[in-house]
Amino acid sequence: MPGKTFDARTDKLLADLRAGGQYKVLQHLTSPMGPLVRTEEYGEVVCLCSNNYLGLADHPEVVAAGQDALDRYGAGTASVRFICGTFDIHRRLERDIAAFVGTEASLTYVSCWNANEALLPTVAAPEDVIISDELNHASIIDSCRLAKAERVRYAHSDMGELKARLVEHAGRPARWVVTDGVFSMEGDLAKLPELVKLCREHDAMLVVDDSHGIGVLGETGRGTPDHFGLLGEVDVLTGTLGKSLGGAAGGYVAASSRLVDLLVQRSRPSLFSNALPATVAASAGRAIQVVRDEPQRVKRLHDNVAVVRAGLRKLGFDVIESPSAILPIMIGDTAEAIAKSRRLLKLGVWVVGFGYPVVPQGQARLRVQVSAALEDEHIARALEAFAKL
Ligand SMILES: Cc1ncc(COP(=O)(O)O)c(C=O)c1O
Incomplete structure (x- = not known):
């Protein structure tokens, strides 16, 4: 019977998980x-x-913004961004995100998983190197796997090893250092002051996934760079709208206008997958407003x-x-x-x-x-x- 092998091995795996209490x-x-x-x-x-x-998932204004958008824009975008799925509310939200985190521009995706997956395969050329913290989130790991550039890891937050990797790969056209802002399983923070310094000294691009930092860290909730007094100092920030900022779904890449334009032109999750629903964009935009207010x-x-x-x-x-x-x-x-x-x-x-x-x-x-x-x-x-x- 077709599928017999799959059935048997899956049944065994599931039985093992049950037996092991996992x-x-x-x-x-x-x-x-x-x-x-x-x-x-x-x-x-x-x-x-x-x-x-921040308790915004059921905040009355965040909910009402989504409801208004549902009336105004309907249930779905029914398109990817570059065909006919870009609504004015996307532009507003993307400007708000960029202003909030201190970058020139931003682009939204239906999740931060998508945003991360979009980023590295698009921006890193095959001759580049991506240097990634060993405890980075699974979506960064998958993004590294999808990129054509060489990938190397450094031990968690080990700045000595990172420096060695930067030196080792000095001849590359571009070096991308990638880290979580807040490590999701440990709760510790990336050593951002040292990361910024090292990347500046070695002319490397710094990418920080601030999914657990945005809305949480810094006096104004602008994330890990806010906590360290480094707003505007990180080359590329990614983050989710599915946690502190309303909790529905959605993610973003915030960076220079040039990098964001490249993502619009080339990133596969933007070219081949539907745009963020207008309802979610409206709720997330209001959530940012609430954090400010x-x-x-x-x-x-x-x-x-x-x-x-x-x-x-x-x-x-x-x-x-x-x-x-x-x-x-x-x-x-x-x-x-x-x-x-x-x-x-x-x-x-x-x-x-x-x-x-x-x-x-x-x-x-x-x-x-x-x-x-x-x-x-x-x-x-x-x-x-x-x-x-
Ligand atoms: C560090 C980090 N990046 C990305 C994601 C994915 O975010 P999303 O739920 O928007 O896909 C998560 C979610 O768990 C996360 O913790």
């Missing part, structure tokens, strides 16, 4: 994303695992991060120091991390356990993510559950 079970929400969410399986729980860092949200997020970290440490959990809103608690064994996360859910707190292959074998963890939307009582409830754990 099988992922999807939970279904019946409420909007917020500090408290209703799940079909566990009822109402405090949510400490969404990327809704309500700086207290970013402040509340920073305060909540400090309270949650201090509370977890008081309970004896080992949580690294970092200004990001990602607080990983190292567990080690994948099955144990997943079991602990299930126990927390039963106690009314949603924290996800991450294991192999999302993180290396033996480094499974619970990843706590903090939101500005969490009230004091939600944090207290969460810490009580951790105390029982």
Whole structure:
């Protein structure tokens, strides 16, 4: 029978995952994303695992902007950008993103996965080299794989090794250094001051994926460069609209007008895949406006991060120091991390356990993510559950 081999090996893989306690079970929400969410399986729980860092996913103005756009532009773009899928709202959003992060221009995609995948294969020539942090997000890794340039890695945030790689590849027409701004599984920040300095000294292009930094870091929430006082100093920023900025979907590349124009002309996800829906563009645009108008949200997020970290440490959990809103608690064994996360859910707190292959074998963890939307009582409830754990 056709497909017998596939069926057998897939059944074995799924059975192994179940036997090893590594099988992922999807939970279904019946409420909007917020500090408290209703799940079909566990009822109402405090949510400490969404990327809704600023609590904008159900912000009335962000929702209303999407609804207005639905009335005005309809349900879909029904086209890629260069044919007939570019609406005036795309132009407005792209100008707003560029102004917010301090670049000349930006281009949106339906996700940051797409934005990352679009970038390196388009901008890096076969003779170039891409130098990538070993803990970069999967979408950057795939982008590197798709690019024709040679790819080399450096050990996580090891600036000595990065420098050596830059020197080793000095003869290349262009060198692209690629890093996450905030590392999504560790919660630590890229060493941006050193990265900027090294790239300047070696005439390399610096690309920072700031998906977990945008809206989170810096007093004005403009991301990792804002945190380090380096706005305008990074050559290329990518980021998502699917986390702090409304949480729906969408991503962007923000850079020079020249680079953005090249992406419009040549990047495959833009040429061959539909444009960002107008509803999402409108909500994300309003989310940026809210971040500008309500700086207290970013402040509340920073305060909540400090309270949650201090509370977890008081309970004896080992949580690294970092200004990001990602607080990983190292567990080690994948099955144990997943079991602990299930126990927390039963106690009314949603924290996800991450294991192999999302993180290396033996480094499974619970990843706590903090939101500005969490009230004091939600944090207290969460810490009580951790105390029982
Ligand atoms: C660092 C990083 N880059 C890119 C992405 C992908 O973003 P999106 O959901 O918009 O595709 C994520 C999402 O998990 C991420 O953490």
